[in-house]
Amino acid sequence: DADVTQTPRNRITKTGKRIMLECSQTKGHDRMYWYRQDPGLGLRLIYYSFDVKDINKGEISDGYSVSRQAQAKFSLSLESAIPNQTALYFCATGETQGAQGEQYFGPGTRLTVT
Amino acid sequence: GENVEQHPSTLSVQEGDSAVIKCTYSDSASNYFPWYKQELGKGPQLIIDIRSNVGEKKDQRIAVTLNKTAKHFSLHITETQPEDSAVYFCAALMDSSYKLIFGSGTRLLVRP
Numbered sequence: 001d002a003d004v005t006q007t008p009r010n011r012i013t014k015t016g017k018r019i020m021l022e023c024s025q026t027k028g029h030d031r032m033y034w035y036r037q038d039p040g041l042g043l044r045l046i047y048y049s050f051d052v053k054d055i056n057k058g059e060i061s062d063g064y065s066v067s068r069q070a071q072a073k074f075s076l077s078l079e080s081a082i083p084n085q086t087a088l089y090f091c092a093t094g095e096t097q098g099a100q101g102e103q104y105f106g107p108g109t110r111l112t113v114t
Numbered sequence: 115g116e117n118v119e120q121h122p123s124t125l126s127v128q129e130g131d132s133a134v135i136k137c138t139y140s141d142s143a144s145n146y147f148p149w150y151k152q153e154l155g156k157g158p159q160l161i162i163d164i165r166s167n168v169g170e171k172k173d174q175r176i177a178v179t180l181n182k183t184a185k186h187f188s189l190h191i192t193e194t195q196p197e198d199s200a201v202y203f204c205a206a207l208m209d210s211s212y213k214l215i216f217g218s219g220t221r222l223l224v225r226p
Binding site for chain 2: 004040041044045048050058090102103107108
């Protein structure tokens with residue numbers, strides 16, 4: 001089984017709808033991240049969490065919210081989706097101790113907002 | 115602000131040739147520099163990384179070099195193979211915040 005899983009893998013939704021993307025990990029890592037990928041722009045950080053009680057905004061958090069339900073689960077919500085949120089979304093995990101900085105990515109969710 | 119620039123954006127090489135991708139970073143406190151490979155339909159996969167206490171690291175056909183004075187680092191792939199075709203991302207860890215800042219990616223095509 002994959003260490004980092006994301007659901008759904010693909011989603012098409014309409015403008016104004018609420019959407020939740022979910023991420024689960026079995027790596028036992030404390031740190032979890034949500035990134036957005038757009039063509040030619042690399043990966044941009046939306047939110048990150050260093051433990052269950054810690055939530056931090058990244059560089060593009062407007063229009064998004066997150067919930068860290070448990071060490072292994074980190075969900076991303078779009079409260080009212082808009083077309084420019086059409087993108088690939090990736091969840092990642094990382095260690096607090098040891099190999100700091102290393103991040104491990106899930107397979108991604110392709111979101112289309114019409 | 116913190117920034118990582120990556121060049122070139124696309125790179126096409128003949129099978130067997132070498133490929134070099136270069137990145138520069140802005141935060142002099144950065145101390146960790148990973149490289150990720152992303153194949154079509156998949157998430158980025160860590161392929162090699164380097165920390166600021168070394169200047170070069172090699173793993174079979176791939177190597178990374180780091181010049182902290184100039185604030186740049188490079189990925190070198192030798193004896194390229196068609197399966198090396200993918201998008202490659204560099205990144206730099208912002209030491210104060212433990213956030214990775216990514217370059218914009220290089221699409222590598224290895225022609226058989």
